[in-house]
Amino acid sequence: MPFSPAVEKQLEKLGIRATRDLALHLPLRYEDETKLTPLKDARIGESVVVEAEVVEADVKYRPRKTLVVKLTDGERDLWIRFLNFYPSQVKQMQPGKRLRLFGEMRPGLFGVEMVHPKYRIVGKDTPMPKSLTPVYPTTTGLSQHELRTMIEGALDKLALEDTLDDDLLAELRLGHFRESVHFLHRPPPKVDRASLDERTHPAWRRLKFDELLAQQLAMRIAYRERRSKVAPKLPDKHTLTNALVKSLPFPLTRAQKKSIATISKDLAQPHPMRRLLQGDVGSGKTLVAAVAAMQAIENQWQVALMAPTEILAEQHESKLRHWLEPLGVKVAWVAGSLKARAKKQALDAIAAGETQLAIGTHALFQEDVHFAKLGLAIVDEQHRFGVGQRLALAAKGIEPHQLMMSATPIPRTLSMSYYADLDVSVIDEMPPGRMPVLTKLVDDARRDEVVQRVRDACAEGAQAYWVCPLIEESEALQLKTALETFETLKTTFPDLAVGLVHGRLKGSEKAQVMDDFKQKRIQLLVATTVIEVGVDVPNATLMVIEHAERLGLSQLHQLRGRVGRGSQESLAILLYHRPLSEAARARLKIIYENTDGFEIARQDLLMRGPGEYLGARQSGAPLLRFADLERDVDLIETARDVADRLIAEGSPAAVKHLERWLGTKRFYLKA
Structure with a gap:
């Protein structure tokens, strides 16, 4: 693109790095500037195009500096006001100049007016636009006019040939690429505006399909490339796996058995498994992972299990040692908080192959960790790790x-x-005997009632969590809040043993507090959201979450899942502070009305969109700009089928299509 460095920098903020990207920078909405409305017919509240001659222009200084211009079309006067203007604009507004203006008609001090209308100087015979005016996503310093001019230039220059053949387009009932792109940048005035605004017009569907096809192609190619790599074959020898299942004091659920069978089949293949095991809080994923680990270990290979926090990693270590060590499995613990000597012993045992299962945090993938024979890597809460860390x-x-x-x-x-490049297993049922968690929304003004509820629960022998608010801007501020809450609650409950756990505690201190809570030496545990995942204390039946309106749906659901882990009925009290934003009100309503994690996740996706829902896009997949995951399900399914077909046929269309939509971005990393 032959633009100045400053303009190129602005375009890059919009994701535009080449001339072809300009063609795919599609409008957000449209304005109809194709029809001229006489001033006498223009109604208040309407946005219209009018033409009139400047009668006078003056800069007023009360109440603030304003450029006020009076115009007429011979039948009616119009006033326009500019609160922000340049000296050059004042010079333009010479009496007798003819202006074409687009703006909203409003009642003003002197009569009908427009404030900050779009305008340009025209002659009596200046033609009207033949298409609707596109309004594009832009950035500070780049005007709509500049962007429009660049895009118009790109459309006239680019061939925009089709990547898909006519037979396929006919089969899918899709229009041609070039015509669709031109249509969306230059729609005729008589177009069905609703289909444009709602992005259901055939031209929009073609662009959405192309975008989805590019995403599917990238993901499916990554999937096929992985299946061409060689990994150790780990068949189920039914020694350790059967021994583990028989040693359990409870039966596996149908969903757990199904997931175990699928994973077992994957591990026996000569190419690397990349399987995502998902299930709601408390559905028994750890046990499924433990059976998979045993299948690798009975084949004389090592296993690594990585969790995002020390508390979660420690919970896994405690649970897995309890299950596996009686069966002769050697387990090691690796975390940043380990003392030098203990860490060296753990690393030496891993490197020598003595350790069969290594459990830890991100410390597991540091350079000084060497496995003798790693056959299976298990990553818990995988979305919290970046692609690079998993790799x-x-x-x-x-x-x-x-x-x-x-x-x-x-x-x-x-x-x-x-x-789409992963295999997915879902545990869609809970172990028998689990009681649903009752959720209550309580205004902070009723705090005294909540305090009494905690007192009553602990008096009956139960335990409770009191979770402090998430303060994203400052971990130090969150810690301060937790410490203050801890001191306040110690005073409020002098007869209870109150504990405190937060992210700044040393690993050994955290472990001690959690052990004290498990052993009922602590009745009320004050915690930051560090306890969000992995904490399993069946006797804890009550949770109070302060400032629940600040938390996301996923976090609220995860926190709520820390109670209800025994056979007693449990309660989660979400304390909220007014005033509530619309988004916070909507989140609290969803979490109050739903206990099913999949429905909560669906609602969360609808509220936030995939970009925000997936956080920092740590899975590496290219984000969608045009397609809508909820409304375009049929296009997603079609794109998936077509991608598989093009790849299977070795079609050159796949390469051309990827090049157009993703360029070098298609070579993304995917763990």
Whole structure:
């Protein structure tokens, strides 16, 4: 693009790096400037195009500096006001100049007026536009006029030939690419505006399909490339796996058995497994992962299990040691908080192959960690790790199998599009005997009632959590709030043992507090959201979440899942502070009305969109700009089928299509 460095920098903010990107920078909405309305017919509240001659122009200084211009079309006068203007604009407004203006008609001090209308100087015979005026997404310093001019230039220059052949387009009932792009940038005035605004017009559907097809192609190619790599074959020998299942004091659920069978089949293949195991809070994912680990270990390979926080990693270590060590499995713990000597012993045992299962945090993928024979990498809460971190763990083995777990359920449409290069297993039932958690929304003004509820629960022998608000801007401020809440609650409940856990505590201190809570030496645990995942204390039946309006749906659901882990009925009290924003009100309503994690995840996706829902896009997949995961399910399914067909046929269309839509971005990393 032959633009100045400053303009190129602004365009790059919009994702425009080449001339072809300009053609795919599609309008947000349109304005109809094709019809001229006489001033006498223009109604108050309407946005219209009018033409009139300047009668006079003056800069007024009361109440603030304003450029006031009087115009007429011979039948009616119009006043326009500019609160922000340049000296050059004052010079333009010479009496006798003819202006074409677009703006909203308003009642004013002197008569009908427009404030800050769009305008240009015209002659009596200046033709009207033949198409609707597009309004584009832009950035500070780049005007609509400049952007429009650049895009018009690109459309006239680019060939925009089709990447898909006519037979396929006819089969899919889709229009041609060039015509669709030109239509969306230059729609005729008689177009059905609703189909444009709602993005249901055939031209929009063609562009959405192309975008989805590019995403599917990138993901499916990554999937096929992985299946061409070699990984250790780990068949189920039914020794350790059967021993583990028989040693359990409870039966596996149908969903757990199904997931175990699928993972077992994957591990026996000679190519690397990349499977996402998802299930709601408390559905028993850890046990499924433990059976998979045993299948690798009975084949004489090592297993690594990585969790995002020390508390969660410690919970896994405690649970897995309890299950596996009686069966002779050697387990090691690796975390940043380990003392030098203990860490060296753990690393030496891993490197020598003595350790069969290594459990830890991100410390597991540091350079000084060497596995003798890593066959399976298990990553819990996989969305919290970046692509690079997951790849670094995988790189510890020749080409280990990977099992990723998530307690944040992924809606079906998201799974079809953003996880199309993974195999997905779902645990869609809870273990028997689990009681649903009752949720109450309570205004902070009723805090005294909440305090009494905590007192009553602990008096009856139960335990409670008191979760402090998330303050994203400052971890230090969050810690201060937690400490203050801890001191306040110690005074409020002098007869209770009150504990405190937060992210700044040393690993050993956190472990001690959590152990005291488990052993009922602590009755009320004050905590930051560090307890969001992995904490399992069946006797804790009450949770109070302060400033619940500040938390996202996923976090609220995860926190709520820390109670209700025994056979007693449990309660989550969401304390909120007024005033509530519309978004906060909507989130609290959803969490109050739903206990199903998949429905909560679906609502969350609808509220936030995939970009925000997926956080920093750590899975590496290209984000969608035009397609809508909820409304375009049929296009997602069609794009998936067509992608598989093009790849299977070795069609050159696949390469051309990827090049157009993703360029070099198609070579993204995907763990």
